[in-house]
Amino acid sequence: MENLVEIKDVSFAYDVRPVLKGINMVVPRGKIVSIMGLSGCGKTTLLRLIGGSLKPTRGEVRVAGQAISTLGQEALYEMRRKMGMLFQFGALFTDLSVFDNVAFQMREHTDLPESMIRDLTLMKLDAVGLRGAQHMMPSELSGGMARRVALARAVALDPMLIMYDEPFAGLDPISLSVIGDLIRHLNDALGATSILVTHDVQESLKIVDYVYFMAEGVVVTHGTPADIRNSKAPFVHQFVWGEMDGPVPFHYSGAAIAQQLGLERAHA
Amino acid sequence: MLDLVAAPLRRLGRQCIGAVWRLGFASRFFVFVLLRSGTSFRRFRLVIKEIYFAGVLSLIIIIVSGLFVGMVLGLQGYETLQKYGSAEAVGTLVALSLTRELGPVVAALLFASRAGSAMTAEIGLMKATEQISAMEMMAVDPIARVVGPRFWGGLISMPLLAAMFSAVGVFGGYLIAVQLIGVDQGAFWSQMQSAVDFRNDIINGVIKSVVFGVAVTAIALFEGYDAPPTAEGVSRATTRTVVTSSLAILGLDFILTALMFRGA
Numbered sequence: 001m002e003n004l005v006e007i008k009d010v011s012f013a014y015d016v017r018p019v020l021k022g023i024n025m026v027v028p029r030g031k032i033v034s035i036m037g038l039s040g041c042g043k044t045t046l047l048r049l050i051g052g053s054l055k056p057t058r059g060e061v062r063v064a065g066q067a068i069s070t071l072g073q074e075a076l077y078e079m080r081r082k083m084g085m086l087f088q089f090g091a092l093f094t095d096l097s098v099f100d101n102v103a104f105q106m107r108e109h110t111d112l113p114e115s116m117i118r119d120l121t122l123m124k125l126d127a128v129g130l131r132g133a134q135h136m137m138p139s140e141l142s143g144g145m146a147r148r149v150a151l152a153r154a155v156a157l158d159p160m161l162i163m164y165d166e167p168f169a170g171l172d173p174i175s176l177s178v179i180g181d182l183i184r185h186l187n188d189a190l191g192a193t194s195i196l197v198t199h200d201v202q203e204s205l206k207i208v209d210y211v212y213f214m215a216e217g218v219v220v221t222h223g224t225p226a227d228i229r230n231s232k233a234p235f236v237h238q239f240v241w242g243e244m245d246g247p248v249p250f251h252y253s254g255a256a257i258a259q260q261l262g263l264e265r266a267h268a
Numbered sequence: 269m270l271d272l273v274a275a276p277l278r279r280l281g282r283q284c285i286g287a288v289w290r291l292g293f294a295s296r297f298f299v300f301v302l303l304r305s306g307t308s309f310r311r312f313r314l315v316i317k318e319i320y321f322a323g324v325l326s327l328i329i330i331i332v333s334g335l336f337v338g339m340v341l342g343l344q345g346y347e348t349l350q351k352y353g354s355a356e357a358v359g360t361l362v363a364l365s366l367t368r369e370l371g372p373v374v375a376a377l378l379f380a381s382r383a384g385s386a387m388t389a390e391i392g393l394m395k396a397t398e399q400i401s402a403m404e405m406m407a408v409d410p411i412a413r414v415v416g417p418r419f420w421g422g423l424i425s426m427p428l429l430a431a432m433f434s435a436v437g438v439f440g441g442y443l444i445a446v447q448l449i450g451v452d453q454g455a456f457w458s459q460m461q462s463a464v465d466f467r468n469d470i471i472n473g474v475i476k477s478v479v480f481g482v483a484v485t486a487i488a489l490f491e492g493y494d495a496p497p498t499a500e501g502v503s504r505a506t507t508r509t510v511v512t513s514s515l516a517i518l519g520l521d522f523i524l525t526a527l528m529f530r531g532a
Contacts, residue, residue: 051405053401053404053405076407077407077409078407080404080405080406080407081406081407083405085402085405087398087401087402088398089397089398091397091398091399091401091402092399093394093399093402093403094393094394094397094399104406104408105406105408108406108407108408108413109407109408
């Protein structure tokens with residue numbers, strides 16, 4: 001199967017702090033691929049590399065056969081018109097209504113008449129169940145509703161690739177299931193390909209086709225949701241089942257507490 | 269011992285390099301804003317919206333301040349001029365003070381605190397809430413779509429606000445000098461008309477307000493765009509906008525006054 005996104009031996013560092021160390025990954029067309037891992041392991045950085053907001057220090061990110069880091073601004077913008085992205089908290093434009101947020105890209109990138117933009121926007125809002133909220137402002141929406149509006153906005157131009165940055169963060173269980181269902185449904189209905197960056201193991205394993213697990217800037221394991229659920233790898237097991245004990249320590253590394261409290265000296 | 273001298277020097281050097289780097293970054297940002305202004309002119313309604321936010325919504329503070337400044341000038345001017353028997357010249361004093369200096373300068377200071385700080389906070393918050401990143405990911409250039417219209421909106425609003433400030437200020441001076449104190453109305457207006465020169469006073473005042481408009485708006489937009497995307501970062505950037513803009517206005521006012529009114 002042809003891959004829409006190919007990440008080959010990608011490394012990236014903020015100043016001198018390495019974040020990604022030789023990542024290899026492929027995202028086949030039409031599939032939903034999840035990238036999981038602890039906070040700060042480089043998942044969002046990887047999304048930004050795919051979107052062209054950052055350039056890798058080594059390696060290559062290819063989307064639809066094109067190396068993203070070599071594209072000039074015009075070509076990059078042309079590529080981004082074929083991508084949609086859902087940000088962690090929606091990133092809705094606070095000065096625009098729900099309707100105008102979803103219509104934003106159509107107005108910016110197409111010459112469609114306003115009557116057609118209206119119809120398309122209402123269809124997108126209907127797909128996420130918020131046609132009735134078209135006149136509301138982002139400040140009037142709940143977290144789950146904002147995420148659904150952002151989802152409608154992300155798919156406004158029927159993108160070939162949809163990226164989700166922590167789409168389940170801070171949602172109640174009902175909103176969480178709704179968003180999960182929408183991600184799967186929209187991906188299949190639009191014939192798109194999706195990349196899902198998340199911590200929410202149980203919800204994402206229900207809807208994705210393939211999972212990459214990252215830790216400390218490298219891919220530690222990958223496989224289908226069933227492979228991940230049954231994995232005996234200590235890190236994956238601890239992460240999937242949310243266990244306290246395992247290779248991921250509770251304490252951030254630092255000097256021993258006895259040493260910091262001066263107890264060692266007292267004993268001596 | 270060597271370290272005692274070297275450490276502060278190193279710190280000073282780092283600060284100088286940081287300041288030069290920031291100045292270069294700000295200049296590059298300003299050039300980008302100008303180069304990508306096409307969107308602002310093609311879709312002028314975006315600029316009109318910003319004229320409303322920066323200009324129309326600043327009208328109340330400009331009108332009230334202008335009125336009080338004009339009234340104070342009327343009182344103080346009359347108090348001084350009557351000692352020399354030329355109380356009728358109070359109209360001239362009020363008008364020249366406002367058109368040459370106080371109109372552009374005070375209006376720009378008020379504009380920096382009201383509209384400039386709002387621009388910085390708005391763009392800083394857009395950055396903190398990932399709205400700017402979202403726009404970039406939608407292949408929409410935020411400098412062209414967000415910054416450009418605000419720049420031109422601020423630039424167009426500033427001279428209009430300064431003109432409004434001066435006009436209301438003259439009216440305030442009239443209320444005090446003519447209506448309250450009883451200076452002759454004919455003398456008040458006719459002396460003002462003969463003393464105020466259109467090119468030397470009015471046009472120079474307009475030039476000043478345009479220059480202040482460019483400075484305040486550019487500083488406000490840059491500070492917002494460059495703000496660290498945190499609550500503290502946005503708050504500091506907003507403060508920097510007001511402080512830097514105020515100093516820039518006063519410094520530029522001195523330079524422009526020296527160039528415009530040499531021996532005139």
